[in-house]
Amino acid sequence: MDRYENMxxxxxxxxxxxxxxxxxxMGVAKSAISRRLKELEAHLGVQLFHRTTRQxxxxxxxxxxxxxCVRILADIVEAELATSQFHGALKGNLKVAVPLSFGLMxxxxxxxxxxxxxxxxxxxxxxxxxxxxxxxxxxxLAIRIASxxxxxxxxxxxxxxxxxxCASPGYLERMGEPQTPQALIDHRCLVYNLISDxxxxxxxxxxGQIFKTRITPYLKASNGQFLxxxxxxGLGIVMLPVFIVHREIEGGALIPLLTGYRRPQLEMYAIxxxxxxxxxxxxxxxxxxxKRFEGVPYWDLCLQRDKIGKQGT
Numbered sequence: 051m052d053r054y055e056n057m058x059x060x061x062x063x064x065x066x067x068x069x070x071x072x073x074x075x076m077g078v079a080k081s082a083i084s085r086r087l088k089e090l091e092a093h094l095g096v097q098l099f100h101r102t103t104r105q106x107x108x109x110x111x112x113x114x115x116x117x118x119c120v121r122i123l124a125d126i127v128e129a130e131l132a133t134s135q136f137h138g139a140l141k142g143n144l145k146v147a148v149p150l151s152f153g154l155m156x157x158x159x160x161x162x163x164x165x166x167x168x169x170x171x172x173x174x175x176x177x178x179x180x181x182x183x184x185x186x187x188x189x190x191l192a193i194r195i196a197s198x199x200x201x202x203x204x205x206x207x208x209x210x211x212x213x214x215x216c217a218s219p220g221y222l223e224r225m226g227e228p229q230t231p232q233a234l235i236d237h238r239c240l241v242y243n244l245i246s247d248x249x250x251x252x253x254x255x256x257x258g259q260i261f262k263t264r265i266t267p268y269l270k271a272s273n274g275q276f277l278x279x280x281x282x283x284g285l286g287i288v289m290l291p292v293f294i295v296h297r298e299i300e301g302g303a304l305i306p307l308l309t310g311y312r313r314p315q316l317e318m319y320a321i322x323x324x325x326x327x328x329x330x331x332x333x334x335x336x337x338x339x340x341k342r343f344e345g346v347p348y349w350d351l352c353l354q355r356d357k358i359g360k361q362g363t
Contacts (some may be wrong), residue, residue, distance in 0.1 A: 054126070056090040057119045059083055060098065064116050068106055120188065141170035144331050147182040147192040148175060151274045151294050152318070156349070157193060157339075164338050171331055179244055179272070185323050190332050192321045193339075195291070205319040206336055209343040212292045212350055213313045215251075216304040220284040228287070228307060231263040238268035238286030240277045251289055253311040261311065278304075289313070296349040306353065318343075 059072065063083065066072040073080045091098055098112035108116060127142075148157050154177065161173060176182065176189070184192055184203065195211050217227075221238075228234050231253045241248050248270075253261040268286050271277050274294045281288035281295075282303045288295075298304040320336045346354075 056086045059086040140168040143172045145174040208318045211316040215307045217287040218284045231261040239265040240286045240288040241267040243270040293349040296352045299352040
């Protein structure tokens with residue numbers, strides 16, 4: 051019995067939805083597919099499918115075995131690629147989960163630059179703010195902005211992520227500028243609602259004192275770029291990562307507020323599973339991103355220029 055061939059056939063049957071479709075994809079007879087499945091089940095001593103005259107559905111055991119087969123077959127391909135790439139160019143697929151706004155505004159250009167260096171790498175990008183299950187969903191890598199809990203995943207820090215409170219000049223002219231965190235209670239606040247406890251904005255004073263201000267959301271949304279544009283249009287005060295609003299701050303469309311107070315800082319990480327062989331492609335991409343975002347992130351420079359400008363006035 052050829053275990054590799056039988057496992058590969060099993061995966062094709064699952065992904066094709068049946069023996070006939072798998073036979074067409076693989077270019078072999080249906081009888082050969084059926085024989086390989088029977089050999090595999092006999093070898094394992096379990097039933098992998100619930101079979102009826104019309105369809106085949108995985109058993110619970112079959113579902114677990116399918117997930118492991120996918121990983122094993124991928125590792126075999128990866129081992130072959132790693133060997134062939136030892137003296138050659140990087141090639142193969144990278145499935146990466148990235149945050150929506152950061153991905154579009156900053157990671158996209160970085161990946162384009164990476165592809166110019168490694169044109170035979172193929173990307174499958176998921177732009178989404180949800181927290182994906184890396185193993186279950188087959189991702190090679192995820193980029194996350196968070197305070198990470200302990201887990202079985204490996205995380206490499208890419209950059210610090212600061213947030214800023216800001217509003218348009220027009221809004222501040224109409225409503226006045228808050229001088230303390232507590233004054234936000236009297237203002238229209240625009241809120242990113244995909245974070246927990248979004249109605250509480252926390253600050254640190256210069257002496258380390260913590261201020262926890264409960265605001266009343268005027269507008270809630272699940273997209274930071276929408277909230278940025280709403281703030282620039284004068285609808286209220288917003289708290290967002292600097293990487294979303296840095297161009298508006300540089301251009302004067304948004305004014306940083308409460309600059310004498312610090313906001314809690316998050317970090318951006320590249321995360322991958324320690325249970326899988328780390329491909330050269332993943333390693334190369336992570337090393338590239340660490341190098342590209344090292345030091346003070348370019349999007350944070352607007353805050354330094356804003357401080358210099360205020361000192362000069």
